[in-house]
Amino acid sequence: MDIKVKKMNSMARIPLQATDGSAGSDLYACLDEDVTLAPGERKLIPTGIAIEIPYTRSAGFVFPRSSLSSKFGISLANCVGVIDSDYRGEIKVPLINHSSEPYTVKNGDRIAQLVVMPVIDTDFIETDELTETSRGEGGFGSTGK
Numbered sequence: 001m002d003i004k005v006k007k008m009n010s011m012a013r014i015p016l017q018a019t020d021g022s023a024g025s026d027l028y029a030c031l032d033e034d035v036t037l038a039p040g041e042r043k044l045i046p047t048g049i050a051i052e053i054p055y056t057r058s059a060g061f062v063f064p065r066s067s068l069s070s071k072f073g074i075s076l077a078n079c080v081g082v083i084d085s086d087y088r089g090e091i092k093v094p095l096i097n098h099s100s101e102p103y104t105v106k107n108g109d110r111i112a113q114l115v116v117m118p119v120i121d122t123d124f125i126e127t128d129e130l131t132e133t134s135r136g137e138g139g140f141g142s143t144g145k
Helices: 066-072
Strands: 004-007 025-028 035-037 042-046 049-052 058-063 074-076 081-084 092-097 103-105 110-118
Touching (some): 035 042, 092 110
Antiparallel strands (some): 004 049, 058 081, 074 092
């Protein structure tokens, strides 16, 4: 699938898949100056780009980078961001620092990854009954440890 990318800032970088097998494309910070996240702090980091997802039944999903979260405690404040196919504004990434140390984001740093996936068209239909299953209402660890 071809995705049109508009640079909203001349310093912006186009998303890039690091390897042929990468599911996601790296999103890069587009900053005039470094941004430091104190422990527990969250900030919205601009990428300097907007995208055009061509299919109305597709969306972009912004996921954390595993290396940032496992090595430095930096993740997305909203866990997963959703970019609707009709959104044309700048992609901004809400980072949060879960560590006990400050973390500095620099211009051009890889801060998240973008995966474009299909979205199933859904109609929600109110009902008084749902089909029975062996699991039923069991949740939150009901299927094992």
